[in-house]
Amino acid sequence: xxxxxxxxxxxxxxxxxxxxxxxxxxxxxxxxxxxxxxxxxxxxxxxxxxxxxxxxxxxxxxxxxxxxxxxxxxxxxxxxxxxxxxxxxxxxxxxxxxxxxxxxxxxxxxxxxx
Numbered sequence: 001x002x003x004x005x006x007x008x009x010x011x012x013x014x015x016x017x018x019x020x021x022x023x024x025x026x027x028x029x030x031x032x033x034x035x036x037x038x039x040x041x042x043x044x045x046x047x048x049x050x051x052x053x054x055x056x057x058x059x060x061x062x063x064x065x066x067x068x069x070x071x072x073x074x075x076x077x078x079x080x081x082x083x084x085x086x087x088x089x090x091x092x093x094x095x096x097x098x099x100x101x102x103x104x105x106x107x108x109x110x111x112x113x114x
Contacts, residue, residue, distance in 0.1 A: 029070060029081040041069050057102040064095035 003011070027038055037043070045065050052058045070081055070088045103111050 026082040029073060041066070044069070055102075055106060057099060057106055060095060060099045060102045064092065064099050067092035067095060 045062055048065065049058055049061060052061075067088050070083070071085070071092060073081055074085045074088065
């Protein structure tokens with residue numbers, strides 16, 4: 001299954017275009033709560049989770065917060081971002097359950113009894 005340089009270039013041109021289109025379409029969603037700072041969501045998550053261990057629960061929390069921020073942006077602007085709001089709520093719910101499972105699986109305490 002070899003690929004020449006020309007074949008590789010043709011193969012990745014579509015990927016390059018799709019990546020750029022997505023970056024341009026979703027970019028404002030990342031900055032929407034902080035003016036024009038495209039890194040705002042990442043900086044906010046870093047602050048919220050500062051000092052947390054890098055484990056499955058923390059990584060899952062990062063993904064969960066992405067959807068929480070998208071929902072907050074929708075609430076503030078009352079218009080959809082780059083993805084439908086129903087999907088954001090569904091994703092948030094799923095990551096919420098996954099985060100709970102990470103906490104239950106990743107501790108020697110019974111977090112279900114706290």
